[in-house]
Amino acid sequence: MEIPLVLLLPFAGSIVAALLPTHARSAASGFAGIVALATTVLVVRLYPEVHAQGAIEWRQAWLPALGVDFVVRLDGLAWMFSLLVAGIGCLVAFYARYYMSPDDPVPRFFAFLLAFMGAMLGVVTAGNLIQLVFFWEVTSIFSFLLIGYWYHRRDARRGAFMALAVTGGGGLVLLVGMLLLGVAAGSYELDVVLARGAAIREHALYPVILALVLVGAFTKSAQFPFHFWLPRAMAAPTPVSAYLHSATMVKAGVFLLMRLWPALAGTEAWFVAVGGAGAATLLLGAWCAMFQRDLKGLLAYSTISHLGLITLLLGLDSPLAAVAAVFHTMNHATFKSSLFMAAGIIDHETGTRDLTRLHGLFRAMPITGALAIVASAAMAGVPLLNGFLSKEMFFAEAFYLDAHPVIQYALPLIATLAGTFAVVYALRVAYGIFFGAAPDRLPHAPHEPVRWMRVPIELLVFTCIAVGVAPALVIGDLLATAARPVVGGQLPPYDLALWHGFNAPLLMSMLATVGGFLVYRSLGRRLGSAGLDVAPFLPIDGQRSFERTVAGVDRAARALVRRIVTRRLQPQLAWMVVLATAGAALAVAQTGLVWGDRQRVAGTFAVAALWSVGATSAVAAAWLAKFHRFAALVTLGVTGLMVCITFVYFSAPDLALTQLVVECVTVVLFLLGLRWLPKRKLGDASERSPRTRLRRARDLAVAIVAGAGLSTLSYALLTRPAPHSISPFFLDRALPEGGGTNVINVMLVDFRSFDTLGEITVLGAAALTVYALLRRFRPPREAVALPAQQRLSLGEAATDLVAPREEAAALTGYLKVPAVLARLMLPLAVMVAVYLFLRGHNLPGGGFVAGLVVAIAFIMQYLVAGASWIEARLTLNPARWIAVGLLVAVATGAGAWVAGYPFLTTHTAHPEIPLLGRIALPSALFFDVGVFSVVTGSTLLVLLALAHQSIRARRAQAAARDAASPVASTTAVAALPLAVAADRR
Amino acid sequence: MEIVLSAAIGILGASGIWLVLRARTFQVLMGLSLVSYAVNLFLFSMGSLSIGQEPIVTPGIPADLAHYTDPMVQALVLTAIVIGFATTALFLVVLLALRGLADNDHVDGKDEGA
Amino acid sequence: MSAGVTLADAIIAFLLVAGGLFTLVAAIGLVRLPTFFIRMHPPAIANTLAVWCTALAVIGYFLAHEGRVALYVWLIPILLSITAPITTAFLARAALFRERQRGGDVPPPPGRQR
Amino acid sequence: MIATLTAAVADAVAPLMPHLVVAPVVIPLVAAAALLAIGEGRRGLLVAGSLAAMAVTLAVALALLAWVDVRGATPVIAVYLPANWDVPFGIVLVADRLSALMLAITAVVAVCALVFAVARWQRAGVYFHPLFQLQVMGINGAFLTADLFNLFVFVEVMLTASYALLLHGSGRARVQAGLHYIAVNLVASALFLLGVAMIYGIAGTLGMADVAQKLPAIPPHDRGLLYAGAALLGVALLAKAAVWPLNFWLVPAYSAAAAPVAAVFVLLTKVGFYAVLRLWTLFLAPQADSTTRFGADVLVLMGLATVVVAALTMIASRNVRRLAALATMMSAGTLVAVLGFGSAELLGGALYYLLGSTLAVATLFLLADLIERAREKGTGATADEGLVAPPPFAFDEQPVASGVNLDDEEAALIGQPIPIALAFLGLAFIVCVLLIAGLPPLAGFLAKFTMLAVLVGHDGAPTSSLGWAVVVVLILSSLVALLVLVRTGIRYFWVPQGRAVPHLAVIECLPIGGLVAGVVCITVAGGPILRYTTAAATHLLDPSAYVQAVAGTKATPGPTQPSRAAGGGTR
């Protein structure tokens, strides 16, 4: 149970830290330090087990579907990294207590730090590939949050984003690599993967896997060409730099290379890719580090260089080099984090990190100075310090490598050159900062920091010395344990001694040291006084390239999006029509089209003539709709009438009824709308442009092809019999079980009543939408005024053309006679509606038609008498009708539950009523009442909401006339409430 | 007769589609109405054409598709007509609202020629 | 088949054809007559005589063939006589108004000399 | 533990079955009618009624979820026959694993959106509550129905309510987007009807299971017409599922809609996907001579194109609402693309992905509202820029010369305290980003990992070139989503100075917190949920159990149907 605790502790600690009060600096850092310390102790306590068993693990089912368990696995390598992560984490937490300002809201900082620690521990202890990627990405995220901790600073935002882009992207690539690796190995389990190295290297996917994994590793470990993000990450608070960007997170990449070394290393491709990238990074980092002006920048580039060194070692495909890589990883973590912390102190106490301003500090801060000098010496590879040992191992590997002659000569040269550069930048830190002229231009007077702030550095520097002086004693066992899994269990012979005799590596060291001193002397003055903004002789600036790439992608995406994404309606609809046509055509083409063999119905002159008219009117409507809306509306009505007659002709009386009433309402509806559509003027210039013509031709072609397709399909189906149809059932059961002879009505209120329930819901919802939208209606400017007809008739001296808005007006004028007749029609129409409603179950009719008839009868009253007159006498509450209708319909349906039947099951009661006899009372009748009510309410709500706009406009005009302000009208119209409001109480 | 009806469906559909692809909102409205006629007739035509065989059961006539037209398609068309009516009304009002807000009747709310 | 039924059929056939022909004449008038107001008259033929004939034919048909008095068919002419005037009154008034507006050959508004 | 809980719930709802199946439709409908009857005046009553109805709907959905999953291996398929007519003559409702899952996610999102709306948005227009209920009713009905035409009806209910909700609050942007949205959907509905008509014309039936059953009997020369019907239906549904090039309406509509409305709209594209999934797997079984279904490659390609276009558009966008809309599109594309492979494991991963992305995008829409409100308060400006000319992709500022001495920056090296409200928003935002980009540690990663693992062939199956294309596109889209969202997050959250602290009502944070909690839940329960979704996918790809369950259901014998044999409603 201790094993998972290694992960659990930091994450739990993170949550607790996040909940601490904003300025609890000591509490937060203390807490974080204790958590890290506890984790360290845990890790240390696990050492005997790891040492003895090679690997220990804890397993928990995670994604059983994919055979992936959550495995916390600690072998030597993982243990070593865990120790680094937890141990340095502890020191950094301690250090940060003093580094961070008391005003800083540090709980957030420590929460992120602990979470990062957990994620990093997750990476190193991952027992399967997926888990590794999982935590890998989490480290990227927390790195992003930590770099952006001081987000009010521009460099922090930019640095954080860049780091996330590179490392997060790399992580995604790594995910694919790991998935493929899992495929090649046959399992995601690390044990299995490591055991099947040979099979993996033989696998066809190996090059792809290698490339993907390396992209992941290189981005994380800032290897060329992905190195550029790391210097930018220095915008993070220094404890973060010390921890994430030197000691731990950037090591994840090399950790991965070590982790997978047994599985992936040992091929030409590995050697070229890993070694090449390592060598390039080694040199490039060192070169750039020499010219940095920012102390943290220098350390960042040196980190890049050292990571390159480790990568190069791992790329050499030799077990001994791999051991050296592990060793250098440990060494680098100690001296580099101590250097970062020292840099933090210098920054903290002097107020600057500018190397041109930092000099002669030794007098002011001797202890810090001494520590920094020792750490720098370790970095430069000075004997008796840990850096020296691993550097010597590297030089030896470089020199004794057995490879292509060019490489055999180039590698020692590169190593020596990099060593030289390392000496130069180490001198810039050790000598340049602490010696030379006394400091003059510093923001603060320099002095030693608080005693405790130095403690972490002292511990780390002590480690450097201890390892450097007595390597075998201090680190020998540990190194062996850590390196054994990397080289696949069999350690090569090596000797952790200070003195190996006077040999080539020593010579290379000496050359590098001397060369370094010489270069520093010649360059040092210039660097010390002015510095260089950019390292010379570098053709490519990675950061710039990154930004340019990103901007380029942005531009390209926008250009592309403008081409492939439209916000216009016409292309959208065209796409849909074209796709549908093409899809149907292709589908039919699969089997070819065969007309059916159903007996054709003999054609008659009448139908042909009627449909000539119908089709012509449709074309005419299409032709007229742009400039002659009224005429188009009339022709549309003709088409509707033809559809209606067709329904009658082909045995669909119910459809005919429905179509007819809907036609009537639609005409009124469109006319109500037409009131608010100002007239279009004929013939704009664009009508004749070639582009317009082309577009019209294209649309015409699309329309004709789609129409032809529709014809074809309908003909193909019309001529087919329906052998599979379930319809005979309905004909058979409508009367005995549905209780009605009109099968259509029985379908609507019984067989498919669930459809009808949805249908009336649609109607109600549409009506409510119309009403809601019209409440905020703002008419077009040209249409606000009274219609031209009414304005003209206002001028006539004696006229019958009066608006029926007053009580008396409804009975005078041109409406006087029609009003009488229309009012007479109201009861008659209601009677007809009742008739249609009651007989619907057995003969054509039903709730829907009845509802529309009543609605039309009411609309007619509005038409002859005006809205005000009607509403002064009658409170219609259409929304309430909808509500009641829906409730009645649902209640009828739910009534079946009482009897234990499914929703909407019908039952016909046959009560015996005195004098009247037995009458049939189907429950479907009540359902139809609901339909009736919803239909009436919805239709009235839509039409009246539209009609009321006229009243609003007229009132607004009256108001505007009163105010004598022409501007007021529009706003007044918009502000007026709608009198027909359903919410009127 | 089948030819006449399918030709009619095609012409109605083509006119509707042409209008739906136009730039003026009222044209689109008319187009949608025509398309919905075409679709309703298409749906209706799935039941095949029958004359004098309305789906109202009469005692003594066998309850099969040789003696009655298919009631299913009629029920479906009925529902489709109602839904079409509701959505047409809705589209009309949205069209009006846009006309008021955009001060032109282009479907994209911006007058940039035809 | 008895002679009575044949006579009934003859009457029915006559009424049906008469209704059709009268309507055709009305349609011809609608197309051929020169001005709007004159054109308003022929449709009344369809509205009255043609409807009466056809309604009588229907009543006669059901009487002769099914033996039931389909009196309800006569509701159609009655209802038409109530609804048709509404349209006519509106339409004629509208035409008059529009003709006056465009200076057509129609009487001026009452109380205003031409 | 989850197993015991579901078993307990299943036992509790057993007496209510199968009537419970129809409840997700009836409850919102009754609520809508009642709320409409109550009237707009009594706001308190409206809110209480609306919330209560939605809570009951959620409870029902969860109970159904427990019910269908109770016996693990054997599929529990609850079949309900409204109006009590035998299959295939009446309409059939079916709650299987997939339907129950979709109902549950719908209810969760709807409850959260509704609570969020109570704070402000409900007052932006009339009839919000009834229409919201109808929206949920339509979605639920579409998920439950097993009848083609009834599906059309419920899709129309859903769409009509969505028109209303999209227009809720009115204003130029909404009306403009609404017009396009309605026009596109009306044309799509026409295609839908044509497709249904053709399938009925050929198969003579409308029950989905019945159609599936009758397909083998369709003569070969009729098959082309059947496929044509399927293609028409497919275009209509893919338009609703927001697949390129049928999805241009999505971004304007979703980004114009009021926040809670947009959150619910996330579900609408899922209805499109659900319908494609259901019908495609039921109707287009692989032919004897091949292993792939009709149109599989088309689906993959269209899905891929959708993801690519969404990603590209994301790069060119900076507004959170637009990004959320694009994330909807991206997830739609991903789902459709992986659907085409017809692998149960893959589909299981995709369904799990659907859960996560739905929650995430819904949350993002709600968040966007609060974030932008905070921003507008600070700057006094509304940010609603489109594609016209956004500033460069990467950074807000001009790039600084490299090597500038960092100490010359005026800004102090002291962090800014983050107000609790902002911290809350930020945290929720991060959760959304991680989910949408498919990054660890949340469900998005698990889902993407599952899908990728299957695609690259972890089970030994070779990967097709289309499979590789999907892998590449999924990875790149993840990266784009991550970077674009982070960039936007930086712009909104990492504001240098002088920020106005947003005033958040608890009632606005509650739903966001709830959704985030939901995300955490589905992450923690990743294993069981993946098992569930994979089981759902398995039964989708082999629909025989579904077909048999429906075909085997008999109407309840009763007084008006005396001839009917006895038999239960549930299998």
Add this chain to the structure above:
Amino acid sequence: MSPLVATAVAIALSCYALAIALAFVRLLRGPAAQDRVLALDFLYINGMLIVLVLGVRYGSGMYFESALLIAVVGFVGSAALAKFLLRGEVIE
């Protein structure tokens, strides 16, 4: 149905179809909007007559409702169109 009546029905239907075609010519030609409305109203009456005749042809009373409905509500469309011409709006 006797052949005589059947022939009469066919003739009547042809007459109506022809009448509809002629009236449609007027509807298309106009020239004024009122001409179109007049023609539409006439078409509706024609439609009603066709429905009545079809009732005879099919020997069925089930088409009567359609005819009745045209009589009751068929005028509303043309009345509304006419009122729109007169006043510029349908409901004042």
Add this chain to the structure above:
Amino acid sequence: MRRWLPAPLLSASLFAMWLVLQGSLAPADVALAALLAIAIPVACAPLRPLPVRVRHPIVIARLILVVGYDVLLSNLAVAVGVLKSPWRKPRSAFVRIPLDITDPNALASLCMITTVVPGTVWTEYVDGHGLLLHVFDVDDEASFIVAFKARYERPLKEIFE
């Protein structure tokens, strides 16, 4: 009484209409007819402010016969006029007829008559200015006016006023 039977004439018509529509005299239908004949006028009463009062049923019957006869005659006349129109243009004209009746119901009845009788179109009625009628074929306007008033207006005046 007024309240429950606001329009007795209408109620009677509705009662008859229902029975005609149902084509049955079964007790249930009669009961329903009575119910509807009472309920519908009551429900519609607010929108029908003008009470209809008629007298002289014999005059009514005679008027109906006269109109029926006129319908037949003028149908034929107009049909012939239409067919002859290529050769002989109908002498159509607007005729303004001063009216004595003012009751809206009477006017509405007159409007119905002019509509069902082909050859006359109710064009404009302005209170105090009479009725503008468009006539299909008229030689002598003055005699037409006299005949019109005698044939239709007088009976209506008797019936309604």
